[in-house]
Amino acid sequence: MQVRAKIITHRTGYAFICLLLFCGFMSHAQVSVDSTRLMNALKALSSQEMAGRLSGTNGISRARIFIKNNFNYAGLHPLESNWFIPFDMKAKNYPSQGVNVVGFLKGESDSAVVVTAHYDHLGVKNKEIYFGADDNASGVSVLLEAAWLFVAKKTAPKYTIIFAALDAEETGLLGGYALVEYLQKANIPVKLNVNMDMVSKGYKNELYVCGTYHYPQLKPLVDLIGKRYAKVVLKLGHDIPGSGHDDWTMSSDHGPFHKQKIPFLYFGVEDHKYYHQPTDTFETTPFSFFYHAAETITCFLNDYLYQ
Ligand SMILES: [Zn+2]
Incomplete structure (x- = not known):
């Protein structure tokens, strides 16, 4: 420039x-990711104060306010009169309600691209905090960063962008199911779901994109991003039916979108030794990989929404 x-x-x-x-x-x-803002979000969301962000706890309430404030200051609008959209949990041993945090940026079309990341995690077990830095403070941090970057462009994207931080993923994708149901009741047509869950601890410098097996029309654009921007190795896969645990089609909040035949792309890393452990902390994050993963995902969104 x-x-x-x-x-x-x-x-x-x-x-x-x-x-x-x-x-x-x-x-x-x-778009150019602000590394300080990105790392500060990761640090805040995986801090002791948030106490592992278990659904229904004070820790997750703090995370929710942090997310709402970022959406608000970035310049999104709440999808409803309130940033918080509650839903029935319908799950044993959990509070009766979960809460999704949802904002939007108006596009040229009312059709929406829904960007999602779950903000809940496992909380405290045996007096140990499960900080959930990779799972999934990382995805939420990129979600917030995307909101900041796209509002700042001051040009309307091709499609309306709905930014959703989802509750109760760890309980069975409950926030994802609630959001899909909400969007259908509100008659909001969804063009694409881009879900992020665990995007920071890629130890082989690999970031997976899952979904092109089901929606091959998305493959050329993903390939292009891999070639043009990726300082990480962008790998397609983990979406072949019948491949057992290797198939991530229903493994996070993109699943409920796929069930309704809404195209999705899911960005995430492979499981690692910190997965669902108290050691999944800010300190054990490979920052360079995380920054480049964030840049790759926001560049994909930028290409899809503005070109
Ligand atoms: Zn997760």
């Missing part, structure tokens, strides 16, 4: 052409 700005000369015609080129470049410009 700086290089383009420098070549504008005093010759009016030439300057005008350059200005047009510059504007065109600006509107499609790659």
Whole structure:
């Protein structure tokens, strides 16, 4: 961008052409993740105060307020009069209600791209906090970062973007099911779900994209992102039916979208030694991988929504 700005000369015609080129470049410009903001979100969401964000606890209430404040300050609008959309948990040994946090950015079309990440985790067990930095403070941090970046573009995306931090994923994707039901009742057509769950601890520098087996129309764009932006290795897969645990089609909140035949892409890393352990902390995060994963996902969204 700086290089383009420098070549504008005093010759009016030439300057005008350059200005047009510059504007065109600006509107499609790659988004640039703010690493400080991203890491601060990860740190806050996986902090002791949030106490592992178990559904129905004070810890998750704090996380919910943090997310709402970020949505609000970034400049999203709440989908309802309230940022919080409660739903019945219908699960044993859990509080009766879960709460999704949902905001939106108006696009040229009322059809929506729904970006999701669950913000609940396992809480405290045997006096040990399960901080859930990778699972899934990481996905929520990228969700917040995407909200900041896309509002700041000040141009309407092609589709309305719904940003949803979901509760009770660990209890059986309950927040995901509740959101899909809510969107259907509200008659909001959904073009695509992009779900993020565990996007920071990629120890082989690999980030998986699951979903193109079911929705092959999305493959060319994912391939393109892999080639153009990825400082991580973007791998397609984990979506072949009948492959048992290797099939992640129903493993997180994209599952309820897929069940309704709504196309999805799920970004996530493979299981690692910190998975569902108290050691899944901010400190054990490989920051460089996380930053590049965030950049890759936001670049994909940018391409899909603005080009
Ligand atoms: Zn998770």
